[in-house]
Every structure is written in C-alpha cells, then in structure tokens.
Amino acid sequence: MTSFVITRLSNEVLFEIFKCLNSYYKTLFSCLLVNRKWCRIIVPILWRAPCFKYRRVIRMCFLELNADEQALLVLFKINLPENNPMPLFEHVSFIISVNN
Known part of the structure; x- marks a missing residue:
C-alpha cells in the first residue's frame, strides 16, 4: 500500500519532500537510485549547491x-x-x- 501511494505523488510534491532533505546528501544519493522519476527530481537538488x-x-x-x-x-x-x-x-x- 505504501509504495502505491508514493508512486502516485506528483513530481512537485516529491520535489518539495526531497528539498527538505537537501542537507542529507547520503539519503538523497540513496533515494536517487530508487527509480528514474526520483533521480530526475533529486539530481537538481543535489547539484543546486554541491557540498x-x-x-x-x-x-x-x-x-x-x-x-x-x-x-x-x-x-x-x-x-x-x-x-x-x-x-x-x-x-x-x-x-x-x-x-x-
């Protein structure tokens, strides 16, 4: 049930969620490996201010x-x-x- 809800979230909602994690680089790196959709959303967040x-x-x-x-x-x-x-x-x- 949880994965069903997560896959239905819009890109904008996912972007806002991941943006809140912008100081947790390891977590974001792990999340970008989940699927292409997440990767496309997370890469701009990680590269906004590379640390x-x-x-x-x-x-x-x-x-x-x-x-x-x-x-x-x-x-x-x-x-x-x-x-x-x-x-x-x-x-x-x-x-x-x-x-x-």
Missing part, C-alpha cells in the same frame, strides 16, 4: 564539454580519461552556489 569536493564538480564540468572543447584543455595539460560517457544530466546547469 562535495570541488574536484568532482570541476571533473563533471569537463565531462560536459564537447570533444573540441575538451581538446583545448590539452594546452593546459589537462587530460581526461578516454571513453568517458557523457553525463545523463547537465549537472552544471543546476549549480547555484558551491559550498565546501
């Missing part, structure tokens, strides 16, 4: 670059591993601020 290491944020930014843009990084001796899949989301577009 994890800057290195991860910068790496994600680099992965979102196209091949020509990534090639320009070689001039700065920044080499990305080959065959990296494109991220499923444009994570950078969700960032409002970066906390440490």
